[in-house]
Amino acid sequence: MTRAVVGIIGGSGVYDLPGLANLRRERVTTPWGEPSDELCFGELGATQAVFLPRHGRGHRLSPSTINYRANIDAMKRAGVTDLISVSACGSFKSELFPGLFVLIDQFVDRTFTRQSSFFGDGCVAHVSMAHPIAPLLSARIGAAAKAEGIDHIAGGTYVCMEGPQFSSYAESLTYKGAGYDVIGMTAMPEAKLAREAEISYATVAMVTDFDCWHPEHDNVDIASVIAVVQKNSATVARLLARVLTDFPREHEPCPIGSDRALDNAIITAPEARDPELLKKLDAVMGRVNAG
Ligand SMILES: CSC[C@H]1O[C@H](OP(=O)(O)O)[C@H](O)[C@@H]1O
Numbered sequence: 457m458t459r460a461v462v463g464i465i466g467g468s469g470v471y472d473l474p475g476l477a478n479l480r481r482e483r484v485t486t487p488w489g490e491p492s493d494e495l496c497f498g499e500l501g502a503t504q505a506v507f508l509p510r511h512g513r514g515h516r517l518s519p520s521t522i523n524y525r526a527n528i529d530a531m532k533r534a535g536v537t538d539l540i541s542v543s544a545c546g547s548f549k550s551e552l553f554p555g556l557f558v559l560i561d562q563f564v565d566r567t568f569t570r571q572s573s574f575f576g577d578g579c580v581a582h583v584s585m586a587h588p589i590a591p592l593l594s595a596r597i598g599a600a601a602k603a604e605g606i607d608h609i610a611g612g613t614y615v616c617m618e619g620p621q622f623s624s625y626a627e628s629l630t631y632k633g634a635g636y637d638v639i640g641m642t643a644m645p646e647a648k649l650a651r652e653a654e655i656s657y658a659t660v661a662m663v664t665d666f667d668c669w670h671p672e673h674d675n676v677d678i679a680s681v682i683a684v685v686q687k688n689s690a691t692v693a694r695l696l697a698r699v700l701t702d703f704p705r706e707h708e709p710c711p712i713g714s715d716r717a718l719d720n721a722i723i724t725a726p727e728a729r730d731p732e733l734l735k736k737l738d739a740v741m742g743r744v745n746a747g
């Protein structure tokens with residue numbers, strides 16, 4: 457039995473988590489560098505929660521320079537079993553309107569400047585990303601949204617661009633034509649790293665704009681994104697509070713094995729592994745090393 461600890465990574469406009477009891481902030485250092493900010497530990501009901509603002513308080517960090525490895529490693533060290541990622545996103549479909557929450561089930565990774573793995577020379581691993589979202593966790597978010605009467609839709613493909621510039625019109629039309637639902641700049645490599653760290657992961661993406669393809673809507677800009685996030689900040693807080701209040705005590709084994717992703721993923725022979733890299737992997741590989 458593993459005690460459930462729910463991590464929450466807040467995106468643009470979500471820099472704290474209201475309502476946590478016994479709040480404690482702690483700077484966690486990791487072998488991968490500094491996380492975006494101090495971790496915020498607390499409880500909601502009987503559930504232990506750990507909150508981290510992805511861009512840091514004051515939104516200091518760009519999507520390209522966020523230390524995603526440090527953020528996920530810090531969550532792992534904090535005992536997080538289930539991680540909810542909150543993101544603002546642009547929409548490629550008229551029916552996905554600003555203010556709607558999309559419970560993502562697929563990603564397309566178009567980032568190209570980021571460290572996207574904990575593994576590498578000296579310890580090579582290939583985890584499955586066929587189904588990047590932990591279905592029970594996402595279903596819990598859906599149930600909480602339903603119980604709170606919050607507009608949401610289950611399922612959607614999020615294309616992660618490098619940024620920080622928004623897309624060109626041609627790019628926007630291309631993504632729309634490909635059938636993608638929403639776009640953002642941060643879910644990758646966050647989701648990949650969570651999988652490598654055997655943390656069940658789910659993304660709740662709040663639609664903030666129609667990017668730049670929609671003939672009847674202005675092109676996305678920061679002001680419009682932040683206006684929508686601020687207008688809906690109480691709704692985000694209410695959704696997360698309900699998820700946490702209703703969360704089971706014990707971590708539910710993930711039906712697609714996201715919490716056991718390293719079983720059969722590491723290909724480097726034990727005797728060929730680099731001890732220095734293994735040291736850095738102490739948290740990420742904790743379960744497999746413990747046997
Ligand atoms: C502030 S607009 C662009 C910015 O917002 C999204 O951030 P997050 O996913 O952390 O909510 C998007 O990915 C960009 O980083």
Ligand SMILES: Nc1ncnc2[nH]cnc12
Pocket residue numbers: 544545546547617622623639640641664665666667668676681
């Ligand atoms: N249109 C958009 N493109 C990329 N990231 C976003 N975050 C919010 N809206 C976005």
